[in-house]
Amino acid sequence: MIPRSRLLLGATFVALAAALACSDMVSPTRGTRYDWRLIVDYDSAGPRLDTLSFHWPRNRLPVRIWVEDSLELPSRVREGIALWKGALLYGEWDGVLVSDSATADVIVRLTQPPPQIPIRLAGRVLSCSGATDVDTVGTRFELAVPVRAYIFPTIPGAADLTQCLRTVAAHELGHTLGLFQHSSDSLDLMFSEPTARFLTERDVGTITNAYHFTADMFPVGP
């Protein structure tokens, strides 16, 4: 027979566990966002628009990024990778620098972009600028890889050049992640003329939504 003291101890334990066991975690609201999707004409015969979402599929991670080794641009891009990676709670995106551009998913060059291609997301800050080209390969559902981004000083030797490159690198990286529109809020990193040093709540909300929204476009290429 089990002594009363032990029964009492067991009963106390069960009662405590039962009293505490009543809680489930509550998800945060992530309503704060801007539209990130790419809007394309898909029929030249009429004004027809298609709004398309993109994110890197999990099986393509980490995204391989080649960066031109000049003006410490690799360090700026590394900081951008950490910024975006840190915004995503579930490892939805990851990036790694590679040494051969032939094997890259994203190529970041320190130069002005070549003549206009169909879809270019360009931004400008005081002492440097950037642009990311989005090539949909003639079908709306395929994104040509490598995605190319361009970052270049507009005032060489400017005092704030390092910070400018940091901001623009993170901004262009945001485009390569799938944020294909600009925010209308000047405080956001994805504003067309960004000055933000960090991601705002709206930037975080937008990238989180983008990586859990069903993708319409898929990366195609090497």
Place this chain on the structure above:
Amino acid sequence: MRILPTTLALALVLPAALAGQARYGLTLGATGGTRLVTDRIFQDIEITQGLAPTVTLSASLPVSERERGGIEVALGFGKTRIKESGFPTVDGPDFKTLSITGGVQGPIISTLGWRFGAGLLKYLPEKEGIFRSGGPLLLILSGGADYRLPIRGPVGVVARLRYDYQRFNTDELQSSGFGRTQDVHRLGLGLGIEYQRP
């Protein structure tokens, strides 16, 4: 990480100081548990935990004719999976837990014994993901059974079954806006050796 060697040293030194009839144990085992996180971003997301290899150190002293009081320090190495409707299930972040419980144990029948305890558990900081900044000190309640088989003199083999309950949260989840906590129930099985000072 200073908390780990300090706790382990305490676990070993304190009972040693108290000497007589102290019983020490070392077990290796695995601990599984219920889901850690539920979330919803367009669709439901769940982080589940896999079996975590666990090493447990224990020490106890007699507190009455039949019961003993003691502590157990456990270090677990866990892995997670992230399940999201419409997306492939992928590996989530790894984690480490360190727990210390004080408890009472006694015999049920023959070489089978019971244990009830309460203590603290901490998710240690990792590089990234929901465990990036570790977690707050969580209260755990534990209960279980031990099966002892003497081998030679003061040395014996012990098999341990442990259940514990915690209200899970991490600093990263809190700063991301998650409210309340998640009930987590864990069950572990371990096998090891015990030494009892005569």
